[in-house]
Amino acid sequence: MQGACLIGSRVFREMRVAVSKINPFALTSVLRAAVCLSSVALGKGIHACSVKTLYDAEPRVCGALLDMYAKCGGIEDARLAFEMVPHDDVILWSFMISLYAQSNQNGQAFELFIKMMRSSxxxxxxxxxxxxxxxxxxxxxxxxxxxxxxxxxxxHESELFVGNALMDLYAKCSDMESSLKIFSSLRDANEVSWNTIIVGYSQSGFGEDALTVFREMRAAPAPSTQVTYSSVLRACASTASINHVGQVHCLVEKSTFNSDTIVSNSLIDSYAKCGCIRDARKIFETQKEHGLISWNAIISGYAVHGHAAQARELFDRMNKNGIQANDITFVALLSVYGSTGLVSQGLSLFNSMKLDHGIKPSMEHYTCIVRLLGRAGRLHDALNFIGSIPSAPSAMVWGVHCLAPV
Structure with missing residues (x-):
């Protein structure tokens, strides 16, 4: 692919020498080549050429310029290019608003949308x-x-893109009733529409409802995606339904996602939360590559079931493989040390987290240590530890201390 892009950029340079006038099609084609090569330098050269030929304000060229800067330079470069052209094309406004929204720069997206509305x-x-x-x-x-x-x-309410976005908004605001109402009104619901409802129910803690919608989705029929399987497995975990996990696992094995890392991580998490740590480990060991999320999923699985030795063994293996642990890894390990009464190991790990791994403790880590000391009956040490926390201890920290056995 890159070879073709290099050839395209070379042909464009030769064309510049041989032809006096460059057309918009040539400019947009070579801008796509710049994106393919991740070359902002080439893109800027094409931008200069488009200005010289007065094609920089041509909608197709301008759209290609914004796309190139967004993918090769950054949103700031795209915004500069946007500000240099006439603002009479809603497509260009939509492109910039989309860039900001996808980058979670929501304030800038709102600002542009308001400007667009004011421009009539x-x-x-x-x-x-x-x-x-x-x-x-x-x-x-x-x-x-x-x-x-x-x-x-x-x-535009019935447009698929708008309907899906509305469903997502209402689902994230915990208004599943409104989300379902939009879904029911769509004439051409696609897999994104179905996934939005499943994800909304799963994230709101309505696992059974998510599973019901998944069954309806399969009967529709609509194609299941990575998002579908990972969200349905999350719903299975929330209901602790091992039968459902097994059924979804069978569907995954028959699909093109049987070796997908995100889906297999969801399987590890679901099996572990449903009490089948051996099945979770089996999935983990069959993964071609173990990323941080995979390691955290299996370590957390063992930690939840109180298997401190296996969790620590996996942690050591993870370090040997060069995977850097994060705050979630240490919450899992500190929790299992607390539940199994391994005080010295827990305190040693807490210090190692700070000194060897460079992770600043969060209130969750502090809570784990207070629970660790409290369960061991070391209330005075727990109180002294609370006093050493740099920021004001949370209600959770004090709650754990108060519930410790006397």
């Missing part, structure tokens, strides 16, 4: 779905409802 341009389905995504990122239900009303007024 009518939002299209892409600008509406992008600004709704920004609302969902926050999440801002009131503002999202206002944009929903605006979408109804201009007749």
């Amino acid at each position: 341009l009518v939002p299209n389905e892409f600008s509406l779905s992008s600004i709704l995504q920004a609302c969902a990122n926050m999440p801002l239900l009131d503002l999202g409802e206002q944009i929903h009303s605006n979408a109804i007024k201009i007749g």
